[in-house]
Amino acid sequence: MTPNLPSVTITGIGSVSPYGPLVGLIPQCVLEPRAITAWTSAGIRRAFLVQPFRPASVVPGLKTRRLDRLSAWALVASSLAIQDAGIDLSQADRSRVAVVFATAFGCIELTEAFYLSAAANGWNGTDPSTFPETLASAPASHVSLFHGLRGPNVTVSNKHFAGENALIQAASLLRHGQADLAIVLAGDALVQSLYSWYEVADLLSPACYNSDPLPEAGDFIASGGFIPSEGVAALVMEASGREDVRPGGRAYARVGSGRWAAGGQPAEAIRQVLGGSVPRLTVCSGNGAPCASSATAALAREISGDGAVVIPAQPFAQGLAGTGAVFHLILALDGPPITGPALLLGTAGESGFAALPLELL
Amino acid sequence: LTDIHKTIVVTGVGVVSPYGVGLACLQAGMLSGRCCLTATKDVYPGFEGTVAQVQESALDGEDFSSRYSRTDQLAVVAARDAMANSGCDRSTFRESGVLMANTVGGLTEIDAGIAKDPAAWFRRPGGLLRGSSFPVAHVADAVGEHFGIRGPRCAISVACASGAMAIALAANLLLDGAAPIILAGGSDPLCPFTLSGFNSLRALDPNPCSPFDQNRNGLNLGEGSAVLVLETLAGATARNAKVLAVLRGWAMTNDAFHTTAPHKEGSGLADCIRLSMQMAEVSGDDIGYVNAHGTGTPLNDIAEAHAYEIAFRGRNHPIPVSSTKSYFGHCLGAAGALEAAITILAVRSGALLPTLRLADPIESPGVDWLRGEVKRQPLPLAMSVSSGFGGSNTVLIFGSGLP
Numbered sequence: 001m002t003p004n005l006p007s008v009t010i011t012g013i014g015s016v017s018p019y020g021p022l023v024g025l026i027p028q029c030v031l032e033p034r035a036i037t038a039w040t041s042a043g044i045r046r047a048f049l050v051q052p053f054r055p056a057s058v059v060p061g062l063k064t065r066r067l068d069r070l071s072a073w074a075l076v077a078s079s080l081a082i083q084d085a086g087i088d089l090s091q092a093d094r095s096r097v098a099v100v101f102a103t104a105f106g107c108i109e110l111t112e113a114f115y116l117s118a119a120a121n122g123w124n125g126t127d128p129s130t131f132p133e134t135l136a137s138a139p140a141s142h143v144s145l146f147h148g149l150r151g152p153n154v155t156v157s158n159k160h161f162a163g164e165n166a167l168i169q170a171a172s173l174l175r176h177g178q179a180d181l182a183i184v185l186a187g188d189a190l191v192q193s194l195y196s197w198y199e200v201a202d203l204l205s206p207a208c209y210n211s212d213p214l215p216e217a218g219d220f221i222a223s224g225g226f227i228p229s230e231g232v233a234a235l236v237m238e239a240s241g242r243e244d245v246r247p248g249g250r251a252y253a254r255v256g257s258g259r260w261a262a263g264g265q266p267a268e269a270i271r272q273v274l275g276g277s278v279p280r281l282t283v284c285s286g287n288g289a290p291c292a293s294s295a296t297a298a299l300a301r302e303i304s305g306d307g308a309v310v311i312p313a314q315p316f317a318q319g320l321a322g323t324g325a326v327f328h329l330i331l332a333l334d335g336p337p338i339t340g341p342a343l344l345l346g347t348a349g350e351s352g353f354a355a356l357p358l359e360l361l
Numbered sequence: 362l363t364d365i366h367k368t369i370v371v372t373g374v375g376v377v378s379p380y381g382v383g384l385a386c387l388q389a390g391m392l393s394g395r396c397c398l399t400a401t402k403d404v405y406p407g408f409e410g411t412v413a414q415v416q417e418s419a420l421d422g423e424d425f426s427s428r429y430s431r432t433d434q435l436a437v438v439a440a441r442d443a444m445a446n447s448g449c450d451r452s453t454f455r456e457s458g459v460l461m462a463n464t465v466g467g468l469t470e471i472d473a474g475i476a477k478d479p480a481a482w483f484r485r486p487g488g489l490l491r492g493s494s495f496p497v498a499h500v501a502d503a504v505g506e507h508f509g510i511r512g513p514r515c516a517i518s519v520a521c522a523s524g525a526m527a528i529a530l531a532a533n534l535l536l537d538g539a540a541p542i543i544l545a546g547g548s549d550p551l552c553p554f555t556l557s558g559f560n561s562l563r564a565l566d567p568n569p570c571s572p573f574d575q576n577r578n579g580l581n582l583g584e585g586s587a588v589l590v591l592e593t594l595a596g597a598t599a600r601n602a603k604v605l606a607v608l609r610g611w612a613m614t615n616d617a618f619h620t621t622a623p624h625k626e627g628s629g630l631a632d633c634i635r636l637s638m639q640m641a642e643v644s645g646d647d648i649g650y651v652n653a654h655g656t657g658t659p660l661n662d663i664a665e666a667h668a669y670e671i672a673f674r675g676r677n678h679p680i681p682v683s684s685t686k687s688y689f690g691h692c693l694g695a696a697g698a699l700e701a702a703i704t705i706l707a708v709r710s711g712a713l714l715p716t717l718r719l720a721d722p723i724e725s726p727g728v729d730w731l732r733g734e735v736k737r738q739p740l741p742l743a744m745s746v747s748s749g750f751g752g753s754n755t756v757l758i759f760g761s762g763l764p
Binding site: 094095099104105106111112114115116118119122123124126127128131132133134135136137138140141142144145147148149150151152153154155156157158159162165168169172173175176178192193196197199200201257259260261262263264322352 | 406473475477495498511512516517526539540556557558560563617620629632753
């Protein structure tokens, strides 16, 4: 951990994903992509889809009718993470609570809808209620508004490492005393235009076009292409020790000072970040890049040695372009019962790496 | 004593604006009182309004990738100008970070036809490339790739506070040692999507805007980009860099009030101002000028006036405030970065720019609404204020010298 700076701990987890809306860890189970029925296409198209649900049935009082699905999921996931952390926000200083949201595509569903209204009515006939909800920052804004959070409200984006970036930025806000608590969210929603872009760019796995069960994760990654996903993961992060004095408080992992870069020597930079510790577990966070996972695993072996446990990128989280890292982490936390030094590690070929040192508790 | 490892300095500023490329061009244009807002009919069919456009000649001479949207192109030009302004060789920036704000991303490259049949749209010649620039992250990658910069890259998108927030987050990351130098700023172009959106909200003034005037009638959109070269004083000293200004304080808050409207009393913004002064270890009396968000919309400007009354209560004299959006409009995700550049110019020159067309200011006894002539005075500290949809606020304090 970085010396002289307060340590940061993950104390709550919530998510909305193809596994459903969940408080805490995501139980290990087989997840198969589903056939897309929201738009017509010739032949089968599959993806890891969030099944429709009524947000108010999960979070009483939540109104999401005019919101992009991404905003609605962010509201639900943040509420579940806060619940998991055992935090009563009415007792908290909400001017000291930050929201950091990572997205690759933002509110693409309502962006698509705005374009549809422009196509139908001309640019002078677009819907005023839709426009503000198309902003990439709308989900984070709604989280602040719903929970009354008046600390920094940040939306970040990065082609490969948006999820890692949100974790790093949130930890930075906490360490610099700019917030006491941070709600970290990462995710994206899948729409027809995005799926079409992946398809025309020839990025998708053959598994998108048939109904066969997926092979084991390792074999699947080698088969080329990815299966698009959607969902939002949320974490509560706070200065270490705060959870100890809270009834129901818990700690999943401590978070060190991470790094990401678009190039350079990853192994050397990651060893610096680790400060001499050797991870007993490395979570690979390949995002939307079929070749990234094996390269990440190789880098993990180089850093940790053959004795360490390496969890490969999971197909579902891999399908979230750039924002899958938080889901990779959540999925891994329900994995092998390991404590001690760990590493969340992503690579993207020549496009760089992201590394976040962790201490599993 | 100044801790050189915890002091963030500005060692370069790059700008592309409706005045052209470069800080000198921006300064000369604004000091002359020239307004770049013009009546326009051809941004999209049916649009009639007032905007400020960057002249195409400003983008000439740069070998842009075909994947670059107009957002990317503006950012690349501003980043090049920032690096040139710093007086450093390009290799200095190899390990630098790039934090670029924007709200529009590649929407400039996409037309409404995409909605009907996305697959067919992407299969058109160039469709795939045009679509690839859509994510807001693309602008940071474009700057990084164009100049071979391989440090951390990230895009920030928090509506109209984006540009200022990119600078604030870059300062945090420099303190964390994430990179030796960070190019931080914002870029946003005019495009039918945003013009249509603001038009649908009835937020646009069809005439040149009048921020803080009792008879203000909305905002005008502009376009541009600004990029600051930021580093620690330790880093700047080690490489003998010229320090243009010191980033003395920064803060970020959220109103948690409404999706589009600011808090009526400006309380979130007032908190943000107070937090930034707390970080800078200064009082309201130490701030010599505020470059306001000042959009010209009825709700923003009155909330902002309230915020100044609250945050600067107890000052010996009214706080001098102006909105430079009256010169070239609201550049959305670039606005905070462009206004940071203008604030840096103010602390370096001591020239306080007036708000244009401010005939009948909002009644606010704690505020000295700057209008008429350029005011000149020594200016050790000045503040740049940004707010946006969703309640985001960011405040930056720049100083001409070390604390």
